[in-house]
Amino acid sequence: MYVAVKGGEKAIDNAHSWMSEIRRGDPSVPNVSLNQITEQLTLGVDRVMSEGSLYDKDLAALAIKQSRGDLIEAIFLLRAYRTTLKRFSYSKPIDTANMLCLRRISATFKDIPGGQKLGPTFDYTHRLLDFKLLAENETPLSPTQQFENKKVPHVLSFLNQEDLMQKEKDNNLDPIDITREPISFPTSRAARLQALSRGDEGFLLGLAYSTQRGYARNHAFVGELRIGIVEIELNIPELGFDINVAEIILTECETVNQFQGSKIEPPQFTRGYGLVFGQTERKALAMALIDRALRWKELGEDYSGAPAQDEEFVISHCDNIQATGFLEHIKLPHYVDFQSELELIRKIRADAKRNVKRL
Amino acid sequence: MIEKRKSWMSLLATSDQNDLLNLWDQKKIKISYEWLRQPEIGSIMAQGKMGVTGDKFNIGEVTITRCSVKLDCGTIGHSYVQGRSKRKAEISAVCDALLQTKMSKEVNENIIIPLEKIKKDKRDKILSKAEATKVDFFTLVRGESD
Numbered sequence: 001m002y003v004a005v006k007g008g009e010k011a012i013d014n015a016h017s018w019m020s021e022i023r024r025g026d027p028s029v030p031n032v033s034l035n036q037i038t039e040q041l042t043l044g045v046d047r048v049m050s051e052g053s054l055y056d057k058d059l060a061a062l063a064i065k066q067s068r069g070d071l072i073e074a075i076f077l078l079r080a081y082r083t084t085l086k087r088f089s090y091s092k093p094i095d096t097a098n099m100l101c102l103r104r105i106s107a108t109f110k111d112i113p114g115g116q117k118l119g120p121t122f123d124y125t126h127r128l129l130d131f132k133l134l135a136e137n138e139t140p141l142s143p144t145q146q147f148e149n150k151k152v153p154h155v156l157s158f159l160n161q162e163d164l165m166q167k168e169k170d171n172n173l174d175p176i177d178i179t180r181e182p183i184s185f186p187t188s189r190a191a192r193l194q195a196l197s198r199g200d201e202g203f204l205l206g207l208a209y210s211t212q213r214g215y216a217r218n219h220a221f222v223g224e225l226r227i228g229i230v231e232i233e234l235n236i237p238e239l240g241f242d243i244n245v246a247e248i249i250l251t252e253c254e255t256v257n258q259f260q261g262s263k264i265e266p267p268q269f270t271r272g273y274g275l276v277f278g279q280t281e282r283k284a285l286a287m288a289l290i291d292r293a294l295r296w297k298e299l300g301e302d303y304s305g306a307p308a309q310d311e312e313f314v315i316s317h318c319d320n321i322q323a324t325g326f327l328e329h330i331k332l333p334h335y336v337d338f339q340s341e342l343e344l345i346r347k348i349r350a351d352a353k354r355n356v357k358r359l
Numbered sequence: 360m361i362e363k364r365k366s367w368m369s370l371l372a373t374s375d376q377n378d379l380l381n382l383w384d385q386k387k388i389k390i391s392y393e394w395l396r397q398p399e400i401g402s403i404m405a406q407g408k409m410g411v412t413g414d415k416f417n418i419g420e421v422t423i424t425r426c427s428v429k430l431d432c433g434t435i436g437h438s439y440v441q442g443r444s445k446r447k448a449e450i451s452a453v454c455d456a457l458l459q460t461k462m463s464k465e466v467n468e469n470i471i472i473p474l475e476k477i478k479k480d481k482r483d484k485i486l487s488k489a490e491a492t493k494v495d496f497f498t499l500v501r502g503e504s505d
Contacts, residue, residue, distance in 0.1 A: 096407070
C-alpha cells in the first residue's frame with residue numbers, strides 16, 4: 001500500500017531556489033556558457049549523449065550545466081527530454097567503413113593499411129597535472145600533414161579473408177528496440193548491444209575488468225579502435241530516396257578473442273563489439289569485452305557463473321537511470337511503510353519478552 | 360536530378376546552423392511561400408551493425424527537425440535536418456524548393472557551394488591533424504638470442 005505524504009511545498013521551493021543560487025556560484029565569477037561546455041568539456045558532453053541515448057550536443061551541455069556537473073543527473077535530464085520527442089523513423093545502418101577517422105589504432109597488427117593514427121588522445125601522457133593550463137588564454141595549435149582521402153578498411157576484415165575470424169552475417173533481421181519493448185530474458189544480441197551502448201560507463205568498466213581478471217575467461221586483443229565522423233542515412237518517405245540527415249562522432253571497438261571451435265566450426269577468432277556515441281573509448285572497449293563474454297551460449301562455451309556472462313544480471317543493472325531512480329527513491333518519505341515495520345518489530349519483541357518470562 | 364537533390368539536401372541537413380543562417384541572411388533572397396508542414400522537432404533512431412557487417416542494432420537517437428514548404432509557383436521543398444533549429448529546417452526546405460526552380464543557379468552559388476567549401480575545409484583540417492599523429496611502431500626483440 002502506498003500512502004502519500006502531503007506538505008513541505010515551501011521548504012521544497014526554498015531548497016530548489018537555494019540549489020539554483022549555488023549552481024550559479026560566486027556571481028563575481030563569469031557564468032559558464034553552453035558553448036564553453038560543448039567546446040571545452042567535450043568528453044563529458046559525449047558521455048551524457050551516449051548514456052542519455054540522444055545525440056544533441058547543445059542539450060547535453062545544457063543538462064550538464066543544469067545538473068551542476070553531476071553527469072548521471074544530466075543523463076537523467078536528457079533521457080527525460082528524449083521521451084517527449086516524436087520518433088520520425090529508423091536510420092539506415094551506419095557503415096563504419098566510411099568513417100572519417102580522427103583516431104584509429106590496432107593492438108594486434110602494427111602495419112595496417114591506412115596506418116595507425118593516435119588522434120587527440122590521453123594515451124602516452126604522463127598523467128601529471130599541467131600547471132600551464134592555469135594560465136588563461138592558451139590556444140595551442142597542433143601540426144598538420146598532407147593526407148590522402150581514402151576509405152579506411154577495417155583491420156579485422158583482413159583476418160576475415162583467411163577465414164580466421166568468425167564472419168558476422170547480416171540476416172536482414174529487424175532488431176528489437178528496447179525503448180519501445182521491454183526486454184525479456186533470454187534476449188537477443190541486438191537488445192544487449194543497445195542496452196550496453198547506453199549503459200553506465202562505470203558499471204561496464206568494472207564488469208569488463210572482471211573478465212580480464214578471470215571471471216569469464218576471454219582474453220581480448222584490441223583488433224581495432226576507431227573514432228571519427230560518420231553520416232547517418234535516412235529514407236525520406238515524401239521523396240522515396242535516402243539523404244544524409246546527420247553527421248555524428250562514433251567510437252567503435254572490435255576485440256579479437258580466441259575460440260576453441262565447435263562441432264560445426266573450426267577454431268577461429270571471434271569478435272567482441274562496441275559502438276558508442278561520441279569520443280568514448282573506455283566505454284566502447286568495455287562494451288566489446290562484455291559483448292564477447294555474453295556470447296558464451298551462442299558460441300557453445302561453458303558458463304562459469306561469472307557476473308559478466310549473466311545477461312540478466314548485466315543488462316538489468318547497466319542502466320544508470322533505472323539504477324539511480326530505484327536507489328535514490330529510498331531517500332523519499334517512507335514513513336507509513338516504516339511505521340508498519342516499527343510496529344511489527346515492537347510486537348515481536350514484546351512476544352519474545354513474554355515467552356522469556358514464561359520460561 | 361535525384362542524385363543532385365540528394366546531395367544538396369544532405370549538405371543542408373548536416374551543415375552547421377550558424378553557417379547556413381549566415382549565408383542565407385547575407386544573400387537576402389526574397390521569396391514567399393506557405394507551409395505544407397510547420398517545423399517539427401523529433402528524433403530518428405540511429406542503427407549500427409554488429410561486428411561491422413552483421414545484423415542491425417539500435418545505437419541511440421539523434422535530434423532532427425523537419426518541415427515542408429510550397430513556393431508561390433507551386434514548387435515543393437522538404438527538409439529533414441540535424442538538430443533542433445526550426446529556422447535551419449525552414450531555410451533548408453526553401454532552398455530545396457528554390458534549387459528546383461529557375462533560381463537554382465543563384466542558390467547554388469550563394470548557399471550550396473559556400474557550404475560545401477566550409478564542410479570540406481572542416482574535414483580537411485581534421486584529416487590533416489589526424490595524419491600528423493600517424494605512428495610507425497616497430498618491435499624490438501628483447502632478452503638473449505640463441
